Amino acid sequence: MALTGIQILKMLPKTNCGECGIPTCLAFAMKVAAGQMEVEKCPYASDEAKETIGEASAPPIRTVRLGAGESAFTMGGEICLFRHEKRFENPAGLAVLVSTDMSDENIDGRLERFKTLRYERVGVMMRAQLIAVKDTGGDKEKFTALVKGVLESTGDASLILISDKVENLKEGAELCGDRKPLLYGVTAENSDDMVSIANETGCPLGIKGINLDDTVTISEKLQEKGFKDIVIDTGARTPRASFEDSVVVRSSAIKAKYKPLGFPTITFPCEMTDDPLMEAMVASVLIAKYAGIVVLSDLQGDTLFPLLLEQLNLFTDPQRPMVQKEDLYNINGPGEDSPVLVTCNFSLTYFIVSGEIEGSKVPSWLIVKDTEGLSVLTAWAAGKFGADLIAQFIKKSGIEEKVKHRDLIIPGYLASMKGELEEELPEWNIIIGPREAGHIPAFLKEWQPSE
Amino acid sequence: ERASKVPPDSYMMKYTGRIRETVLGYGDNQVKIGGEEVLPFHGFEGSMPNKPLIAMEVPDIKPEEWPESLTRHFEDVLENPLAWAQKCINDYKAEAISLSLGSTDPNGMNRPASEAARDAAQVINSIDIPIIVWGCGNSERDTESLREITAQIGDKKVCLAPLEDTNYKSLGATAMAFQYPLVASSPIDVNLAKQLNILLENLGVSLDTVLMDPSIGALGYGIEYTYSVMERIRLAALTQEDEKLQNSMVCNLGVQVWKAKECKLPTDDMMGDMERRGVMIEAITAVCMLLAGGDVLIMRHPRAINLTKSLIKGLLN
Ligand code: B12
Ligand code: SF4
Numbered sequence: 001m002a003l004t005g006i007q008i009l010k011m012l013p014k015t016n017c018g019e020c021g022i023p024t025c026l027a028f029a030m031k032v033a034a035g036q037m038e039v040e041k042c043p044y045a046s047d048e049a050k051e052t053i054g055e056a057s058a059p060p061i062r063t064v065r066l067g068a069g070e071s072a073f074t075m076g077g078e079i080c081l082f083r084h085e086k087r088f089e090n091p092a093g094l095a096v097l098v099s100t101d102m103s104d105e106n107i108d109g110r111l112e113r114f115k116t117l118r119y120e121r122v123g124v125m126m127r128a129q130l131i132a133v134k135d136t137g138g139d140k141e142k143f144t145a146l147v148k149g150v151l152e153s154t155g156d157a158s159l160i161l162i163s164d165k166v167e168n169l170k171e172g173a174e175l176c177g178d179r180k181p182l183l184y185g186v187t188a189e190n191s192d193d194m195v196s197i198a199n200e201t202g203c204p205l206g207i208k209g210i211n212l213d214d215t216v217t218i219s220e221k222l223q224e225k226g227f228k229d230i231v232i233d234t235g236a237r238t239p240r241a242s243f244e245d246s247v248v249v250r251s252s253a254i255k256a257k258y259k260p261l262g263f264p265t266i267t268f269p270c271e272m273t274d275d276p277l278m279e280a281m282v283a284s285v286l287i288a289k290y291a292g293i294v295v296l297s298d299l300q301g302d303t304l305f306p307l308l309l310e311q312l313n314l315f316t317d318p319q320r321p322m323v324q325k326e327d328l329y330n331i332n333g334p335g336e337d338s339p340v341l342v343t344c345n346f347s348l349t350y351f352i353v354s355g356e357i358e359g360s361k362v363p364s365w366l367i368v369k370d371t372e373g374l375s376v377l378t379a380w381a382a383g384k385f386g387a388d389l390i391a392q393f394i395k396k397s398g399i400e401e402k403v404k405h406r407d408l409i410i411p412g413y414l415a416s417m418k419g420e421l422e423e424e425l426p427e428w429n430i431i432i433g434p435r436e437a438g439h440i441p442a443f444l445k446e447w448q449p450s451e
Numbered sequence: 452e453r454a455s456k457v458p459p460d461s462y463m464m465k466y467t468g469r470i471r472e473t474v475l476g477y478g479d480n481q482v483k484i485g486g487e488e489v490l491p492f493h494g495f496e497g498s499m500p501n502k503p504l505i506a507m508e509v510p511d512i513k514p515e516e517w518p519e520s521l522t523r524h525f526e527d528v529l530e531n532p533l534a535w536a537q538k539c540i541n542d543y544k545a546e547a548i549s550l551s552l553g554s555t556d557p558n559g560m561n562r563p564a565s566e567a568a569r570d571a572a573q574v575i576n577s578i579d580i581p582i583i584v585w586g587c588g589n590s591e592r593d594t595e596s597l598r599e600i601t602a603q604i605g606d607k608k609v610c611l612a613p614l615e616d617t618n619y620k621s622l623g624a625t626a627m628a629f630q631y632p633l634v635a636s637s638p639i640d641v642n643l644a645k646q647l648n649i650l651l652e653n654l655g656v657s658l659d660t661v662l663m664d665p666s667i668g669a670l671g672y673g674i675e676y677t678y679s680v681m682e683r684i685r686l687a688a689l690t691q692e693d694e695k696l697q698n699s700m701v702c703n704l705g706v707q708v709w710k711a712k713e714c715k716l717p718t719d720d721m722m723g724d725m726e727r728r729g730v731m732i733e734a735i736t737a738v739c740m741l742l743a744g745g746d747v748l749i750m751r752h753p754r755a756i757n758l759t760k761s762l763i764k765g766l767l768n
């Protein structure tokens with residue numbers, strides 16, 4: 001079971017040298033106990049201490065890493081069943097499938113979309129992170145050529161190599177070098193060979209189970225050999241079975257520390273239906289319910305973008321609202337005749353509103369008031385975006401020296417605040433803006449300072 | 452089972468409660484919702500007797516803000532709520548309707564309650580499947596228009612929504628008098644949801660007739676808050692014996708989804724096909740709500756609804 005900070009401290013040198021990046025051993029021990037740091041960061045802890053602490057503080061779902069550098073992908077490390085209990089650690093990775101039986105055109109299209117379909121939102125770059133390279137015919141040359149092609153054309157993709165032939169996986173893994181791919185799949189028959197390749201190349205292994213029982217058997221086999229960098233596929237290929245298996249895997253690992261299933265999973269909606277929209281539906285179930293990797297048959301903006309939104313939303317840390325710094329922001333190079341808008345500091349709101357202003361090309365001032373990361377109406381309802389507070393901040397923001405006019409544009413949802421604001425800011429004209437940010441560009445293009 | 456080796460104790464939840472069953476609809480067209488003994492779709496642990504219900508939203512005035520990718524499916528009925536509802540039933544096989552009284556919004560068209568109620572009653576009296584009447588969200592106006600409607604529909608039963616802490620007394624009394632089910636709405640907060648249920652019960656309303664609306668944020672617009680509050684409500688109901696939360700949840704999600712800018716951006720290489728994108732944003736919002744415990748989903752796009760229905764089937768098998 002988990003160790004307390006004090007128990008961990010006893011196993012550290014207590015010299016407070018600070019090399020772990022934390023000023024004292026005690027503070028470091030507390031972080032390790034809380035699962036925020038790994039004991040490996042202390043160069044002076046004995047191997048024995050590392051082993052004991054590492055074992056005890058390891059998350060019930062093992063953390064497994066693929067790739068390296070910009071292609072690095074981390075999965076697992078999960079510690080709860082429901083995000084409100086703490087948070088989900090590593091977002092489910094989306095993978096696109098390319099296989100040796102696809103035409104060059106189909107492969108190139110997928111690789112191209114892998115590279116271009118990326119979306120920035122609240123300062124996060126959302127994208128598919130993995131490419132699953134599948135050997136369909138067992139032809140080694142074809143497979144290695146495809147692996148090479150994928151490696152060359154995509155620098156930041158983590159790879160999953162899929163083949164029934166251990167030999168082919170071995171060559172593929174060697175080609176990948178540092179960009180350690182996931183080698184899939186280990187069966188009851190080939191597990192000895194697979195472990196030796198994995199040990200040679202340092203790659204994690206994907207278990208290809210027939211069902212949960214078979215998965216458990218293979219997992220136990222690997223662990224007997226001391227191999228732990230495991231990702232599991234329970235063999236489920238219907239929406240219901242994949243959902244249920246996924247829940248069983250996560251629950252048994254979290255609630256009972258059931259070792260054979262304490263690993264991240266790989267799932268294959270691409271093999272469950274031929275309809276791309278239905279495939280995305282199944283993927284959305286698995287993103288929410290515990291998959292480590294979700295393999296898709298293709299990437300298209302209209303299905304990928306919503307899946308990425310889901311991934312971004314469900315994996316945000318519920319205990320840390322995303323906030324934008326309180327400040328006066330200049331967008332598109334504003335001057336003394338430019339419009340002045342006010343909003344809250346919820347980063348989603350800031351991102352949407354500033355994006356619209358930017359898109360309008362109208363030079364503008366945007367005043368972002370600290371509302372503790374709450375949206376416009378939530379902040380207003382919580383008393384963090386009242387007229388008095390807004391007025392105070394307007395005065396101290398320095399905007400009065402930047403513009404000649406005195407027009408303040410407020411969010412349409414705060415229309416009812418106009419009167420109060422006029423009392424608090426007698427020199428200003430309070431202008432009610434549109435409700436939805438999407439209408440801001442048209443509004444700004446029309447806007448003229450009063451009188 | 453596919454998992455004889457995994458000790459069941461290691462993954463089974465310990466359930467101590469059950470969700471109430473609520474009846475929507477009237478006469479031969481009643482539909483039961485709720486009744487779950489386990490978390491959503493945990494068929495391996497116990498029973499989920501009634502499948503989630505999808506209600507199609509019918510606005511009571513021609514919608515101004517709907518994108519073409521949505522309105523084109525209702526082209527010939529945009530100005531006529533009754534024809535719209537009938538189209539949902541006949542062409543899109545709707546199992547329930549949610550009639551939204553957007554026209555009465557004092558900040559919008561501000562149509563008098565009496566007028567809106569007359570038209571709404573006409574819709575209600577002409578169709579047989581279960582109906583939810585969803586007010587504009589202004590609690591005074593909703594009290595007026597929903598009461599007016601109940602006076603005009605004889606023994607037909609509708610579900611009244613939304614009841615908030617500001618108007619639950621008057622609307623709760625109305626619902627009780629006519630034995631209507633109702634939707635209790637609270638802003639994404641477990642305690643507020645519970646408190647509203649307690650207030651309704653104190654008033655004399657049977658919790659068997661109460662559905663909860665936890666307030667919905669769409670995909671990309673706060674869905675994670677709704678998702679977690681719903682999960683917490685459902686866990687409290689099923690595993691912590693919190694009797695005041697053992698109710699079905701209604702998710703009025705279409706209206707939130709189709710406000711999003713991303714549903715309205717034109718087709719391009721990055722964002723893909725406009726219509727499919729909107730459909731997927733609505734359908735994936737629906738998936739999240741289902742997984743968190745949604746029993747009734749109010750949706751708009753026929754394709755998104757079909758996808759959601761297929762997925763429900765796939766998960767229940
Ligand atoms: C998620 C959410 C929460 C989350 C908080 C999320 C957050 N970071 O703010 C949580 C669960 C914590 C929460 C709590 C509460 N909430 Co709340 N919440 C919501 C919800 C579902 C979505 C809010 C959201 O994220 N919107 C997305 C952002 C981007 O929208 P936005 O900031 O408004 O920005 C848009 C526009 O305003 C515009 N815009 C923004 N800035 C500007 C500036 C200018 C100049 C212009 C022109 C336009 C513009 O552009 C944006 C995009 O179009 C809404 C309901 C809904 N579906 O909208 C309720 C809602 C806002 N909450 C509400 C309430 C009452 C509360 C609570 C007070 C409940 C309570 N008593 O506990 C608490 C208060 C919080 C506290 N005490 O800590 C009410 C507010 C009612 C009202 N009209 O006053 C709402 C409307 C729900 C409801 N129908 O009752 N909430
Ligand atoms: S590096 Fe080790 S010894 Fe030095 S302060 Fe950190 S924990 Fe203590």
